[in-house]
Amino acid sequence: MAQLSTREKLAILADAAKYDASCASSGTAKRDSRGGKGVGSTEGMGICHAYAPDGRCISLLKILLTNSCIFDCHYCINRKSSNVRRARFTAQEVVQLTLAFYKRNYIEGLFLSSGIIRSSNYTMEQLVEVARALREKHDFRGYIHLKSIPDADPELVRQAGLHADRVSINVELPTAAGLKRLAPEKSVGRIEDAMASLKSSIVEARDATTRFKSAPRFAPAGQSTQMIIGADAASDGDIVGKASMLYDRFALRRVYYSAFSPIPSPSAVLPLQRPPLMREHRLYQSDWLMRFYGFTPKEIVEATDGDGMLPLDIDPKLAWALKFRDRFPVDLNRAPKEDLLRVPGLGTKAVERLLKSRRWRTIMLADVARLTISLARCAHSS
Amino acid sequence: MLAAAPMIETMRVTLAAEDDFEGWRDAARGLAEAGVPGSAIVWQVEGGEKDLFGGDDSPRPPAPAPSFAVPRRFVDLARSAICHSDPERFSLLYAMLLKLSGNKRAMEDRADPLLDRLERLAKEVRRDVHKMHAFIRFREVDGGEGPRFVAWFQPDHHIVRHAAGFFVRRFTSMRWSILTPELSIHWDDAILRESPGATRADAPDGDPIEETWKTYYASIFNPARLKVKAMTREMPKKYWRNMPETALVGSLIAGAQGREAAMIERSAAMPMAGGNLQASWQALRDEAKRCTRCDLYKCGTQTVFGEGPLNASIITTYVTNAVKHFKFVLRGKKRIHSKPDTSEIDACRWWQEQERGVIRPALTVALGATAARSLTGKTLTISRARETPLTLADGSECWITVHPSFLLRIPEEDRRREERARFVDDLVRIRKRAAKLAA
Numbered sequence: 001m002a003q004l005s006t007r008e009k010l011a012i013l014a015d016a017a018k019y020d021a022s023c024a025s026s027g028t029a030k031r032d033s034r035g036g037k038g039v040g041s042t043e044g045m046g047i048c049h050a051y052a053p054d055g056r057c058i059s060l061l062k063i064l065l066t067n068s069c070i071f072d073c074h075y076c077i078n079r080k081s082s083n084v085r086r087a088r089f090t091a092q093e094v095v096q097l098t099l100a101f102y103k104r105n106y107i108e109g110l111f112l113s114s115g116i117i118r119s120s121n122y123t124m125e126q127l128v129e130v131a132r133a134l135r136e137k138h139d140f141r142g143y144i145h146l147k148s149i150p151d152a153d154p155e156l157v158r159q160a161g162l163h164a165d166r167v168s169i170n171v172e173l174p175t176a177a178g179l180k181r182l183a184p185e186k187s188v189g190r191i192e193d194a195m196a197s198l199k200s201s202i203v204e205a206r207d208a209t210t211r212f213k214s215a216p217r218f219a220p221a222g223q224s225t226q227m228i229i230g231a232d233a234a235s236d237g238d239i240v241g242k243a244s245m246l247y248d249r250f251a252l253r254r255v256y257y258s259a260f261s262p263i264p265s266p267s268a269v270l271p272l273q274r275p276p277l278m279r280e281h282r283l284y285q286s287d288w289l290m291r292f293y294g295f296t297p298k299e300i301v302e303a304t305d306g307d308g309m310l311p312l313d314i315d316p317k318l319a320w321a322l323k324f325r326d327r328f329p330v331d332l333n334r335a336p337k338e339d340l341l342r343v344p345g346l347g348t349k350a351v352e353r354l355l356k357s358r359r360w361r362t363i364m365l366a367d368v369a370r371l372t373i374s375l376a377r378c379a380h381s382s
Numbered sequence: 383m384l385a386a387a388p389m390i391e392t393m394r395v396t397l398a399a400e401d402d403f404e405g406w407r408d409a410a411r412g413l414a415e416a417g418v419p420g421s422a423i424v425w426q427v428e429g430g431e432k433d434l435f436g437g438d439d440s441p442r443p444p445a446p447a448p449s450f451a452v453p454r455r456f457v458d459l460a461r462s463a464i465c466h467s468d469p470e471r472f473s474l475l476y477a478m479l480l481k482l483s484g485n486k487r488a489m490e491d492r493a494d495p496l497l498d499r500l501e502r503l504a505k506e507v508r509r510d511v512h513k514m515h516a517f518i519r520f521r522e523v524d525g526g527e528g529p530r531f532v533a534w535f536q537p538d539h540h541i542v543r544h545a546a547g548f549f550v551r552r553f554t555s556m557r558w559s560i561l562t563p564e565l566s567i568h569w570d571d572a573i574l575r576e577s578p579g580a581t582r583a584d585a586p587d588g589d590p591i592e593e594t595w596k597t598y599y600a601s602i603f604n605p606a607r608l609k610v611k612a613m614t615r616e617m618p619k620k621y622w623r624n625m626p627e628t629a630l631v632g633s634l635i636a637g638a639q640g641r642e643a644a645m646i647e648r649s650a651a652m653p654m655a656g657g658n659l660q661a662s663w664q665a666l667r668d669e670a671k672r673c674t675r676c677d678l679y680k681c682g683t684q685t686v687f688g689e690g691p692l693n694a695s696i697i698t699t700y701v702t703n704a705v706k707h708f709k710f711v712l713r714g715k716k717r718i719h720s721k722p723d724t725s726e727i728d729a730c731r732w733w734q735e736q737e738r739g740v741i742r743p744a745l746t747v748a749l750g751a752t753a754a755r756s757l758t759g760k761t762l763t764i765s766r767a768r769e770t771p772l773t774l775a776d777g778s779e780c781w782i783t784v785h786p787s788f789l790l791r792i793p794e795e796d797r798r799r800e801e802r803a804r805f806v807d808d809l810v811r812i813r814k815r816a817a818k819l820a821a
Binding site: 011015036037038040041047048049050051055057062105178181182353356357359371 | 487490491492493495498516517518520521522531551552553554556593594595598599600601602603604610612613617625627628631634635638665668732
């Protein structure tokens with residue numbers, strides 16, 4: 001086979017990476033390139049440098065080191081038995097691409113993942129080498145997210161955490177049965193062990209930095225994971241339960257969802273949108289309700305229908321409100337914060353503003369219109 | 383002019399630049415302490431359009447010692463809002479300052495229309511700054527003493543100085559210039575310099591790396607999830623001229639449907655071959671054993687799973703495997719089959735789709751109405767549907783015929799023979815069709 005150019009490899013290895021939903025570049029330690037030899041800064045808020053026509057933001061150079069893989073996971077385009085074109089970057093090529101893009105202000109940093117070649121340890125070594133070269137050789141201070149290989153040696157994972165802002169391990173599927181069926185080479189036990197060990201490294205390092213300023217940082221942006229939706233029998237209720245367990249046990253920053261659709265199924269009840277995408281959206285909304293609105297996983301489950309599925313036509317907050325009508329209307333001038341957060345159409349920001357403003361004036365509908373963007377929805381419930 | 387109006391002497395204040403926060407702060411503070419009403423002040427900018435009546439700055443009253451403290455939040459708000467292009471911003475901020483002198487907590491009333499308007503100005507400025515940080519595209523040029531990175535940008539507001547710190551902190555070791563119509567900034571050897579505004583023609587018109595970047599942009603885009611509105615909401619077209627990758631947007635959108643169709647066709651044509659097919663089937667079978675998607679599992683003892691080779695080109699579906707748990711009523715010791723209801727069939731359709739997903743047959747036969755419902759989601763009359771195939775969601779054909787047990791239950795000998803012959807005709811037709819599809 002003829003040698004592929006860097007651009008040809010990029011086409012293959014970016015295409016192979018696009019099924020990973022994460023693009024976050026926020027929430028890491030603040031740093032910049034002053035006093036250094038290289039480039040790069042992270043200032044808390046991530047930046048989306050471009051948007052693709054799929055509506056997704058482009059923040060990081062998201063690529064695989066290689067899309068060759070010795071595993072044969074059915075949901076994965078890069079599985080051993082797939083006939084996609086294969087390519088492999090050298091560590092040096094990834095470093096040069098990252099720096100060239102970064103210096104032109106195209107990206108916030110690198111999100112590097114890989115198919116498994118030879119062995120888990122060998123693959124992990126390659127990933128760590130890219131991050132090490134960027135940090136040590138080029139003094140790169142931008143954002144780095146490394147995908148950890150679950151079976152890799154803990155020492156390699158430790159090195160990954162020293163160089164990267166975020167390390168992630170994908171749980172892949174919400175149920176053990178689904179993982180067994182679709183990714184027979186992977187195991188829930190090994191994945192969760194790896195997440196637990198990552199968590200303790202992160203906690204230890206954070207603890208150390210509070211006591212010694214010079215203590216080495218370890219994945220300051222924490223760990224995240226991703227689940228594929230719609231490939232196994234899990235209901236939305238099951239998925240929410242699993243996500244909440246993951247947040248609790250492994251102190252995850254984010255659980256990402258990725259809709260799986262081997263074949264679009266236009267026979268589904270709602271013809272408006274391809275259902276998996278809307279389902280994914282509803283799950284993200286429920287994730288937000290748990291993280292920022294004080295909903296418990298049990299309350300999300302209460303918003304689901306008899307089969308444990310969230311409605312596709314309305315958002316989960318509205319679905320919950322419709323089931324618990326006795327909790328409404330809410331008096332915007334008196335209700336406590338927890339109740340205001342339950343009003344459909346009031347977001348966290350609007351609630352903060354309401355709480356402040358109502359100390360100075362009686363809130364009228366016109367005031368609400370200035371405080372929130374979706375007056376129509378909350379007018380019915382307050 | 384109404385002669386009766388009491389004359390308040392107009393105060394004229396000239397600021398050094400459109401974004402001169404310090405100048406505004408010093409003047410506003412003194413005027414507020416002296417109790418000058420906002421209506422008596424004309425704010426103007428050095429070199430900008432002079433007020434209709436022109437003229438030089440009025441001598442300002444001597445500033446007394448500050449008598450009130452301004453909250454930090456107001457200072458932050460003012461620093462942003464002052465960069466807005468709205469000519470009223472100076473007087474709006476002054477009105478807010480007067481309000482604060484009377485009520486130091488006025489910043490907390492977010493529903494106040496004046497504060498609301500200022501917050502909006504500040505928000506628009508912050509957005510403009512954020513978009514500048516995001517959408518600036520540097521192009522590398524040979525700068526004599528080594529590479530230099532140059533960008534051209536057109537902000538909506540007077541934000542260049544406000545936004546510069548970010549580039550300084552991020553690209554400290556590089557030499558760069560940002561050119562805009564109002565003001566240009568340059569970073570060399572740890573010094574930030576300013577120069578007058580520039581034009582697009584002053585900026586370089588390309589960079590070889592841009593082709594690689596466009597390759598990335600095209601490859602990371604997922605044609606199966608087209609959401610053009612979500613893209614333009616965050617990346618409005620006015621920024622596109624300076625972003626090389628946006629040249630591809632049109633063709634990516636136009637090609638998306640074709641690419642998605644090709645992806646589906648490819649995945650449909652490619653059976654889930656490979657070493658895991660058998661393992662996958664077995665795991666699916668194990669998972670089905672523990673299925674609780676409908677109430678039938680409560681009294682069922684085992685599931686009825688598909689049987690046969692995994693490379694089959696025909697799958698037949700019949701009653702009990704359209705629902706995986708056999709539904710029955712107990713009569714003595716016998717379990718008599720009873721028809722599953724629609725919700726039970728629909729709950730079980732998921733398994734049906736998983737089984738067919740593994741095998742991907744070109745043709746599926748539904749034996750009986752329950753099976754047909756399970757496959758198509760519709761209630762069909764067999765006598766009307768048996769002659770022509772239906773198309774399933776994955777594009778494969780579905781043929782419908784009677785369930786064999788129907789033949790056994792016909793009491794009249796003649797009719798039984800007749801129905802049996804029709805059934806055999808159906809099967810022959812289906813086999814021929816399958817052979818043709820396989821060819």
